[in-house]
Amino acid sequence: MLRSQEGRESVELFRSVNVDWLGKKWYFLLFSMVFSVAGIISMGLHWQKIGSPVPLGVDFRGGTQIQVQFNSAPDINRIRQAMDAAGIKDASIQPIRNLDQATSNDVLISLPEQTNEAALDAGREQIMDALRSHYDSSIDTKNIRNVQVVGPTVGKQLEKQAGLATLYSMLGMLIYLWFRFQLIYGVAAVVACFHDTLITVGAFALTNQEISLTVIAAILTLVGYSMNDTIVVFDRIRENLRLSRRETLSDVVNRSINQTLSRTVLTSGLTFITVLSLYVFGGQVLKGFSFALVVGILIGTYSSIAVAAPMLVAWQDWRAGKGKAAVLPAAKRAKA
Amino acid sequence: MKKNLNSRIALIIAVLVIFIYGIFGIPSGLSGSALLDSITKRIHLGLDLRGGAHLILQVVVKEAVSDETDSAVGRIQQDLKTASLTYSQVYKPNPLKPDGSGQPELIRVEGTASAKSNDIRSLLDAKYSNEYDVNGGSDGSFTITMKPLVEQALEKKTVQQAIETIRDRVDSLGVSEPVIQEYGLGDNQILVELPGIEDLDRVKNIIQSTARLEIHPVVGGPYQDEQTALGSVGGALPADEELSHFSGMTGSDADSIYVLQRVPVVAGSDFRSADPGTSANGLPDVRFTLTNEAGDRFYEYTSANVGHAMAVVLGGRVREVANIKSAIRDSGEIEGSFSADEVATLSKMLRTGALPASLNYLEDRTVGASLGADSVKEGVTAAVVGVLLIMVFMLVYYRGSGINADLALFLNLVILLGFMGFSGATLTLPGIAGVILTIGMGVDSNVLIFERIREEVRAGKAPSAAVDQGFAHAWVTIIDTHVTTIVSAAILFLFGTGPVKGFAVTLTFGLAANLFTAVYVSRVIFEAHLNKLKPGELVSI
Numbered sequence: 001m002l003r004s005q006e007g008r009e010s011v012e013l014f015r016s017v018n019v020d021w022l023g024k025k026w027y028f029l030l031f032s033m034v035f036s037v038a039g040i041i042s043m044g045l046h047w048q049k050i051g052s053p054v055p056l057g058v059d060f061r062g063g064t065q066i067q068v069q070f071n072s073a074p075d076i077n078r079i080r081q082a083m084d085a086a087g088i089k090d091a092s093i094q095p096i097r098n099l100d101q102a103t104s105n106d107v108l109i110s111l112p113e114q115t116n117e118a119a120l121d122a123g124r125e126q127i128m129d130a131l132r133s134h135y136d137s138s139i140d141t142k143n144i145r146n147v148q149v150v151g152p153t154v155g156k157q158l159e160k161q162a163g164l165a166t167l168y169s170m171l172g173m174l175i176y177l178w179f180r181f182q183l184i185y186g187v188a189a190v191v192a193c194f195h196d197t198l199i200t201v202g203a204f205a206l207t208n209q210e211i212s213l214t215v216i217a218a219i220l221t222l223v224g225y226s227m228n229d230t231i232v233v234f235d236r237i238r239e240n241l242r243l244s245r246r247e248t249l250s251d252v253v254n255r256s257i258n259q260t261l262s263r264t265v266l267t268s269g270l271t272f273i274t275v276l277s278l279y280v281f282g283g284q285v286l287k288g289f290s291f292a293l294v295v296g297i298l299i300g301t302y303s304s305i306a307v308a309a310p311m312l313v314a315w316q317d318w319r320a321g322k323g324k325a326a327v328l329p330a331a332k333r334a335k336a
Numbered sequence: 337m338k339k340n341l342n343s344r345i346a347l348i349i350a351v352l353v354i355f356i357y358g359i360f361g362i363p364s365g366l367s368g369s370a371l372l373d374s375i376t377k378r379i380h381l382g383l384d385l386r387g388g389a390h391l392i393l394q395v396v397v398k399e400a401v402s403d404e405t406d407s408a409v410g411r412i413q414q415d416l417k418t419a420s421l422t423y424s425q426v427y428k429p430n431p432l433k434p435d436g437s438g439q440p441e442l443i444r445v446e447g448t449a450s451a452k453s454n455d456i457r458s459l460l461d462a463k464y465s466n467e468y469d470v471n472g473g474s475d476g477s478f479t480i481t482m483k484p485l486v487e488q489a490l491e492k493k494t495v496q497q498a499i500e501t502i503r504d505r506v507d508s509l510g511v512s513e514p515v516i517q518e519y520g521l522g523d524n525q526i527l528v529e530l531p532g533i534e535d536l537d538r539v540k541n542i543i544q545s546t547a548r549l550e551i552h553p554v555v556g557g558p559y560q561d562e563q564t565a566l567g568s569v570g571g572a573l574p575a576d577e578e579l580s581h582f583s584g585m586t587g588s589d590a591d592s593i594y595v596l597q598r599v600p601v602v603a604g605s606d607f608r609s610a611d612p613g614t615s616a617n618g619l620p621d622v623r624f625t626l627t628n629e630a631g632d633r634f635y636e637y638t639s640a641n642v643g644h645a646m647a648v649v650l651g652g653r654v655r656e657v658a659n660i661k662s663a664i665r666d667s668g669e670i671e672g673s674f675s676a677d678e679v680a681t682l683s684k685m686l687r688t689g690a691l692p693a694s695l696n697y698l699e700d701r702t703v704g705a706s707l708g709a710d711s712v713k714e715g716v717t718a719a720v721v722g723v724l725l726i727m728v729f730m731l732v733y734y735r736g737s738g739i740n741a742d743l744a745l746f747l748n749l750v751i752l753l754g755f756m757g758f759s760g761a762t763l764t765l766p767g768i769a770g771v772i773l774t775i776g777m778g779v780d781s782n783v784l785i786f787e788r789i790r791e792e793v794r795a796g797k798a799p800s801a802a803v804d805q806g807f808a809h810a811w812v813t814i815i816d817t818h819v820t821t822i823v824s825a826a827i828l829f830l831f832g833t834g835p836v837k838g839f840a841v842t843l844t845f846g847l848a849a850n851l852f853t854a855v856y857v858s859r860v861i862f863e864a865h866l867n868k869l870k871p872g873e874l875v876s877i
Contacts, residue, residue, distance in 0.1 A: 151518030165831035217766030274722030283714035
């Protein structure tokens with residue numbers, strides 16, 4: 001019987017958990033498949049309709065930029081609400097002034113629109129209508145100072161580079177894990193990351209939200225987070241494998257997950273709360289960004305237990321099935 | 337053991353002070369507004385968070401067309417000579433003038449033998465009809481015009497190239513994260529948005545300077561003024577020559593003018609590299625090397641013109657005139673009255689590629705935060721609430737050790753922001769995503785250590801042994817997770833651009849800070865706590 005610390009009650013969840021995680025792997029697989037396939041189908045539908053798997057924001061598509069001079073000092077918040085009320089999602093609203101002016105009533109409103117001549121007029125009409133109905137009914141053409149088409153901030157070049165950079169970084173992580181653990185660990189971790197990215201992007205497709213540059217940053221964050229989580233579990237597995245030669249791999253993996261469960265729930269829970277707070281209180285413009293993080297953290301935690309760990313065991317079983325020696329328990333004498 | 341602890345605590349406090357300096361610099365006062373002032377000076381916020389300068393540039397695409405036809409003139413002359421077809425001149429009847437007028441797409445070949453018309457026709461057709469329309473005149477002359485579609489494609493390409501070059505120049509460290517995009521429909525305009533406008537003039541200079549380096553054969557000079565110069569060529573400038581002013585050495589008050597051949601021997605993209613160096617007399621100069629093909633051309637020219645003069649023309653002005661003493665192949669120096677700064681800027685401009693054409697400034701304003709100042713405020717509030725919640729939770733769940741975790745988290749943020757202040761990197765929303773990941777991993781590190789210590793305590797170990805073992809086990813995991821993520825961040829920094837880079841920068845700084853606080857600082861605080869424990873008392877965790 002454990003001596004309690006001088007009668008003090010320490011707050012502790014998960015003191016002795018003993019869940020058979022690997023036993024549930026088929027449920028996990030089903031869950032993952034359902035969401036992956038749903039995401040893929042949704043992305044396919046989007047691709048057919050708009051030419052890209054997910055709705056893309058102004059950063060990727062470019063759009064129309066309209067400069068409006070208001071009759072009095074503009075209230076950015078109310079302008080944004082006016083845009084929303086008129087159904088114009090994702091307008092970027094920036095006050096603008098000349099360097100020699102102390103103040104100005106000018107505002108730049110950028111809409112993701114198609115970039116052609118007709119769209120300029122359409123864009124101008126749309127903005128004027130929205131402002132007239134929901135902001136200030138005296139707005140008319142004289143308030144529109146300039147209408148221009150802007151190219152995308154992320155040209156094809158940047159897109160390609162960002163994509164390549166991410167792939168290379170995954171490769172880098174795989175190599176490091178290969179060196180510290182074994183190849184299958186690296187592969188399993190990277191597969192888990194891909195799984196997380198797929199489901200998160202699928203979530204955007206399913207909920208019809210736009211992907212902007214900041215969402216890309218959020219996706220990079222969730223990859224990092226998922227890796228972190230997966231490595232913690234792997235580390236425990238490696239340690240336990242070294243200590244015990246008689247248990248089966250499944251048992252070791254299960255025990256490792258249970259031992260790290262307390263830490264996993266805590267860290268994920270805390271990070272999740274921060275990100276949730278950002279989603280709820282962070283304002284409308286950050287919604288895409290915080291949505292990616294909210295989904296990403298949940299899925300990242302899930303994938304370490306449900307995707308990465310079972311992959312190790314599955315690989316072991318497959319090799320055993322082919323008559324090859326069990327590779328994992330006789331793991332390299334990894335440095336402590 | 338107590339002595340050891342004091343020096344370690346001193347080290348931690350020193351680190352804290354250094355990075356607080358990184359954030360604030362030396363503030364003018366301790367009031368709230370003075371501190372806020374010094375922070376905003378040190379830590380640059382990106383366009384999405386604070387807004388900045390809004391510049392609209394026009395690319396003078398006709399210059400690119402002019403360059404292309406200049407080189408076509410040279411090639412046509414070469415081709416005709418090789419085929420032994422005589423001509424009196426190949427030139428541009430209406431070249432591009434400084435005010436932007438002219439028809440740079442027109443080339444004329446004159447004075448050919450009418451007997452050879454067909455031969456010349458077929459030669460020109462064979463080599464140039466893809467890009468040019470060849471029309472024969474009655475008097476043995478030909479007019480060669482660049483096809484409109486080709487001209488348009490060239491103009492588009494020029495704008496794209498200008499965008500890439502500007503990006504390279506403005507963002508050489510990759511940390512200032514400007515916005516550069518095409519603007520307007522078909523007007524060849526570029527929008528550049530830069531966070532903050534402190535040294536806008538210097539940035540404008542870097543962006544705009546064409547820094548076209550060319551080497552022209554000198555026909556005559558130096559002359560005192562334009563009349564004398566024109567007088568030397570019989571009053572009117574031939575079509576293949578031009579006047580250029582000498583931007584003289586300091587101290588020389590007379591402006592001088594040279595008559596140069598219009599078509600340069602080597603120019604622009606012929607330069608493979610350019611670096612700052614020191615000349616024989618100790619002054620800063622620029623050393624350049626040419627590409628192989630250009631090197632061959634240069635060698636041919638210099639060996640055929642020993643004793644003649646050639647002019648190094650920079651941004652349209654003659655920088656240096658040298659006599660060709662012997663054949664030069666592919667490397668040289670440009671000396672002049674340069675300052676070290678000028679030489680560095682010049683080398684960079686030459687390296688990042690000459691702009692394909694000049695840029696004119698159309699507009700020059702400031703814009704507010706693209707995310708919206710309201711969103712920034714909301715986001716900051718939400719983030720602060722989140723972090724406070726974490727801190728409170730750690731205190732409740734881990735009791736005494738929770739203070740440890742909270743201190744580590746606080747120190748983490750100070751070090752991270754200090755790094756940003758020292759490095760001058762720009763903080764954007766993707767950068768903040770990196771900060772969020774860092775906070776997550778920081779919390780994780782602490783939780784790993786604490787959970788391990790709890791396990792050891794549960795297994796019955798004495799306090800100091802439990803802390804020892806807890807750290808020892810957790811250390812392996814912390815190293816693995818952090819190194820993996822740092823590897824990933826380094827690769828993202830090397831290969832990514834814009835927001836990806838910003839993310840990588842804050843992530844790397846944050847993880848480095850994390851390794852320090854989670855292991856070193858935490859350990860020291862635990863040791864201090866252990867030192868104060870009475871025998872039989874247990875760790876507060």
